[in-house]
Structure formats: C-alpha cells, structure tokens
Amino acid sequence: MIKVVSTVCETRAQVKEWKNQGLTVGLVPTMGYLHEGHQSLIKKAVEENDRVVVSVFVNPIQFAPNEDLETYPRDLEADKRLCDSTGADLIFHPTPDEMYPDGFSTHIQMDNLTKELCGKTRPTHFGGVCTVVGKLFNIVQPDKAYFGQKDAQQLAIIKRMVRDLNFDIEIVGCPIIREPDGLAKSSRNTYLNADERKAALILSKAIKLGEELVADGERNAQTVIKAMTDKINTEPLARIDYVNVVDALSIEPLDVVKGEVLVAIAVYIGKTRLIDNFITAI
Numbered sequence: 001m002i003k004v005v006s007t008v009c010e011t012r013a014q015v016k017e018w019k020n021q022g023l024t025v026g027l028v029p030t031m032g033y034l035h036e037g038h039q040s041l042i043k044k045a046v047e048e049n050d051r052v053v054v055s056v057f058v059n060p061i062q063f064a065p066n067e068d069l070e071t072y073p074r075d076l077e078a079d080k081r082l083c084d085s086t087g088a089d090l091i092f093h094p095t096p097d098e099m100y101p102d103g104f105s106t107h108i109q110m111d112n113l114t115k116e117l118c119g120k121t122r123p124t125h126f127g128g129v130c131t132v133v134g135k136l137f138n139i140v141q142p143d144k145a146y147f148g149q150k151d152a153q154q155l156a157i158i159k160r161m162v163r164d165l166n167f168d169i170e171i172v173g174c175p176i177i178r179e180p181d182g183l184a185k186s187s188r189n190t191y192l193n194a195d196e197r198k199a200a201l202i203l204s205k206a207i208k209l210g211e212e213l214v215a216d217g218e219r220n221a222q223t224v225i226k227a228m229t230d231k232i233n234t235e236p237l238a239r240i241d242y243v244n245v246v247d248a249l250s251i252e253p254l255d256v257v258k259g260e261v262l263v264a265i266a267v268y269i270g271k272t273r274l275i276d277n278f279i280t281a282i
C-alpha cells in the first residue's frame with residue numbers, strides 16, 4: 001500500500017532520497033475525496049515523472065468563515081486506494097497545525113488575477129491557495145506540478161505565481177473530466193440531492209451552448225454571456241454567481257472573444273456552489 005506521511009520532515013527526507021538517486025518528482029496538490037478528475041492529474045504525473053507525491057489537505061485558510069470547511073468531504077482510506085492503484089508513490093497528509101503552526105504569519109498575496117470571477121465572492125480564497133501551494137512547492141520541490149482546468153482561474157494564478165516568485169517548477173494544466181451526462185466532476189457534487197443533481201446539469205449545458213456560439217463565430221462577449229445566463233435561468237434551482245468572459249492568462253474581462261479566452265461560470269444549485277468553464281483560442 002502507498003506510504004502516507006503527515007510531517008514536512010518525512011516528506012523532505014523521502015524526496016531527498018529520490019533526488020539523490022537522480023529521480024524526477026511530480027506533485028499533485030488536492031483537498032482529497034479523490035475522483036476521476038484528480039485521478040487524471042495523478043495519471044499524467046505518473047507518466048511524466050519517476051516518482052509522484054499527492055498532497056491531501058483541506059486547506060483551512062482558503063475557506064471563508066461562512067464556507068464549507070467543516071463539512072468538506074473526507075475519506076483518506078479511499079484516497080489511498082485511488083493513489084495506490086494509479087501509481088502514485090507518496091501521500092502527504094498534514095494536519096492544519098503542521099502547515100500553520102502557532103505564530104504562522106506569512107502569506108502569499110497576488111494583486112492581479114484574483115479580483116475577478118471567484119475572487120469577487122471569495123475575496124480571501126486565492127491568497128489561501130497561493131500560500132498553501134507555495135508551501136507545498138517548497139516542501140516537495142517537485143520538477144512538475146499538476147492542476148486541473150476545472151479551476152481555470154486557480155491554474156492561471158499558480159502559473160503567474162511560479163513566474164513572479166521564480167519557482168523552478170513546470171506547471172502542467174489538465175483537461176476537465178466530466179460525468180457521462182456532462183457534469184464536471186467535483187468533490188462538492190456529493191452535497192447535491194437527487195433533484196439538485198439533475199438541476200446541476202444546467203452548468204455543462206450552458207457551457208456547451210457558449211462553446212457552440214463561439215464555434216459558430218459569435219465574438220461579442222456580452223451576447224455569449226446573455227445567452228448562457230438565459231439558459232441557466234431556465235433552471236429554477238439555479239442561482240447565478242457569475243457568467244463571464246475573460247482573458248485566460250490575465251483574467252481581465254473581455255468585450256471581444258479573441259485570443260486565449262476563458263468563459264467561466266459559477267452557479268449555486270441549492271446551497272452548493274459549482275463552477276465550470278471552457279477555454280478557446282481564436
């Protein structure tokens with residue numbers, strides 16, 4: 001069975017041993033409750049590196065007080081089985097105290113990219129993400145790290161952080177993995193009851209509509225936003241947080257669908273906030 005360690009010290013010792021043998025190391029940061037989306041990242045990491053570390057840590061500082069830190073699903077035994085069968089070598093599963101000991105007071109704060117999209121409703125979220133990912137990068141010192149396009153803003157932010165702070169790590173983005181009916185896989189999908197699960201399909205339907213409009217030549221961002229908004233509003237259980245069209249690298253809002261474009265949505269289905277997106281290069 002795969003080795004699970006909970007301290008920075010043990011993780012460093014293991015990685016050091018591998019590096020001394022000349023082996024390359026990939027890192028897949030996660031909050032656990034792993035599904036096929038996470039698994040696709042781990043698979044890619046296993047293909048591209050000699051050894052793979054998966055971190056499983058529900059990072060308290062990326063949750064606001066009104067969010068779902070306490071109820072976020074956890075199942076380390078299932079995570080171990082998935083990592084093991086996918087070929088990962090080590091799980092780093094620290095406690096909050098190990099990551100944020102008494103007196104912890106240094107944070108990574110990004111000025112741009114963090115204000116739009118999810119940053120509007122979750123103003124403290126990306127500071128927490130950058131801080132924990134920066135720490136994981138320093139602890140594991142991987143050659144490559146793997147992130148899903150499911151969290152497209154997060155991926156853009158991590159790429160910018162690596163560039164800004166000179167982390168010597170290649171960031172690999174991986175495509176969104178979906179359920180057979182189109183819903184993007186997410187640990188938070190477990191919050192949905194049967195009616196909500198059906199209603200949640202409105203996200204991927206709106207994404208598909210947006211993709212079709214752009215593929216058919218629509219270049220007016222507002223037209224795309226309006227069509228997707230109207231589609232989502234046909235679902236009574238859905239409440240829109242945002243529907244937006246931004247530059248995929250800078251996360252700046254766009255009027256014209258041109259360049260590398262991220263079309264991203266966040267929608268509450270009941271109490272559960274879900275996100276989805278597509279990226280297109282024109």
Ligand code: AMP
Nearest residue numbers: 030031032037147148150151176177185
């Ligand atoms: P999380 O555990 O939700 O923090 O996600 C850990 C990593 O898995 C992030 O880089 C996510 O973008 C990625 N991920 C989560 N869901 C999916 C999915 N459905 N498809 C691809 N990647 C995903």
